[in-house]
Amino acid sequence: MEKTLPPIPAKRYFTIGEVGDLCGVKPHVLRYWEQEFTQLRPMKRRGNRRYYQHHEVLMIRRIRDLLYDQGFTISGARNKMQEILQTERDKKRHGEVMLDGVEVLELGDMELDDLEESAEDIPVVAEVYMEWQQVKKELLDIRELLMIEA
Template sequence: MEKGLPAIPAKRYFTIGEVSDLCGVKPHVLRYWEQEFTQLRPMKRRGNRRYYQHHEVLMIRRIRDLLYDQGFTISGARNKLQEIVQVERDKRKAGEVMLDGVEVIEVDDSSFEDFEDSAPPDEQERVSQKLLLVRRELFEIRDLLSATH
């Protein structure tokens, strides 16, 4: 999945042109998919301009994979996507960790504590925000990987 697609930048919102480039799909196809896949609802602002969030870009990539790489029809992809979303929802409710086959790496937290004590407060906040973004993206990657197996 996602062969040859560029990495998704750490931004909050993406225009339809940016999503088109990130997902390898023309803008008119994205507008059509909004009608076919109810989970895909970009925010609309002035002049009906669409702004997609990170999770929607991931979903578009998943839809693209189902349609273009796995050969699903629109109807089949819609059903498969609903099934994937339900399975992920059930796993979260059950508290399951979806990292089967992933090696756990132990980290010595003391090095982070030293940094927290010595760094200025604004630097601590900046690093903390970056870590939250990385954590969120890792969870999304985990969800994507678990959905393809």
């Protein structure tokens, strides 16, 4: 019953409805998971509206995978999430980088053309490359605006 989830847009905050759509769960389920998984703490603003950040959307996708695809109970998924987060903390402490629960390829001195060629073969690199392209475009737009105003 694995469902393909849409890509997460490059935004800073997401509403509960957006997160529900991105993660394939209903908002009431997200509110329930907040009670069960202490790691999941969206920011609350006016009127107690929830705003989730990118890392929380990734965490919700992990929780969903554990519960719906791997068949964990809430208690089992809670323990597994604590284990996963501890492993990530340990890896960060030792200088390794994680992305969405998967080790990131060391890009090091890789040239942009090499990265672009690799992007076709490796989905993680493709996603990173697309995000990098978006950031680059935004920065060039900002630079152009600053040059016009100067």
